[in-house]
Amino acid sequence: MDAVGPGEADQRVPLVRITGLTKTLTGQETARTVLAGVDLTLHRGDSVAVLGRSGSGKSTLLSLIGLFDRPDGGEYLLDGQDVTRVPERRAAALRSAAFGFVFQRFFLLKHLTAVQNVSMALVNGQGWLPRRKRRAKAMAALELMGIAHLAGHRPPRLSGGEQQRVAIARALVREPRVLLADEPTGALDTETGNLVIEALRSATDRGCGLILVTHDHDHAAKMNRVTHLVDGVLT
Numbered sequence: 001m002d003a004v005g006p007g008e009a010d011q012r013v014p015l016v017r018i019t020g021l022t023k024t025l026t027g028q029e030t031a032r033t034v035l036a037g038v039d040l041t042l043h044r045g046d047s048v049a050v051l052g053r054s055g056s057g058k059s060t061l062l063s064l065i066g067l068f069d070r071p072d073g074g075e076y077l078l079d080g081q082d083v084t085r086v087p088e089r090r091a092a093a094l095r096s097a098a099f100g101f102v103f104q105r106f107f108l109l110k111h112l113t114a115v116q117n118v119s120m121a122l123v124n125g126q127g128w129l130p131r132r133k134r135r136a137k138a139m140a141a142l143e144l145m146g147i148a149h150l151a152g153h154r155p156p157r158l159s160g161g162e163q164q165r166v167a168i169a170r171a172l173v174r175e176p177r178v179l180l181a182d183e184p185t186g187a188l189d190t191e192t193g194n195l196v197i198e199a200l201r202s203a204t205d206r207g208c209g210l211i212l213v214t215h216d217h218d219h220a221a222k223m224n225r226v227t228h229l230v231d232g233v234l235t
């Protein structure tokens, strides 16, 4: 297999290296070139904020980085591997092995406890893990998010910020190389949002790369780098 596990990774190779990425969206009345030559490099432990007005293409960019879609042009290297035109089967495997996703909505299963929601992410992963091991990993991820004491609570009993931290723990439990967060604080008040940003940032201490799409300039400023998506280009 050509998959590169975190242990074998060459530390000097960027996690993400994108050059001249272009994407024109069709399907609506008029086709729209949303990305017109995006360059972005993300290293291990690095964090980048992407700011941009509504409709500027931030989500489109994340969907290309997360391999939900492919670009029309340019080049995308993931951990040194060319994934620009990767077939869907391989893309699906990489999505679950290499990426963690966090969205504005938490998408937690409300009849499961916090720790069960996080453990679920390990059920369909590569390699089978016994239940006890899954639970231990899930507890460690909740601990990292500072909410291990809420492990037995179901989402309806948790605040928005706590639910989002469960969702981040769920994204982290598979030890992704890159965490992609699309407006993760969009549904939260400022103070709770700050806690969530801090939790996301702490994930980079362990070598994970983080790309944060946000409208909040204060949250963006907490990342190592702040970029702006304007006229299809990242500056």
Ligand SMILES: Nc1ncnc2c1ncn2[C@@H]1O[C@H](COP(=O)(O)OP(=O)(O)OP(=O)(O)O)[C@@H](O)[C@H]1O
Pocket: 025, 026, 027, 028, 029, 030, 031, 032, 034, 052, 053, 054, 055, 056, 057, 058, 059, 060, 061
């Ligand atoms: N199928 C399509 N055909 C043509 N244009 C599209 C299509 N899908 C989306 N678009 C347009 O592409 C642009 C980029 O959308 P995208 O969701 O990536 O922006 P965004 O920066 O994430 O916006 P927001 O901050 O509001 O979430 C938008 O103007 C959208 O209307």
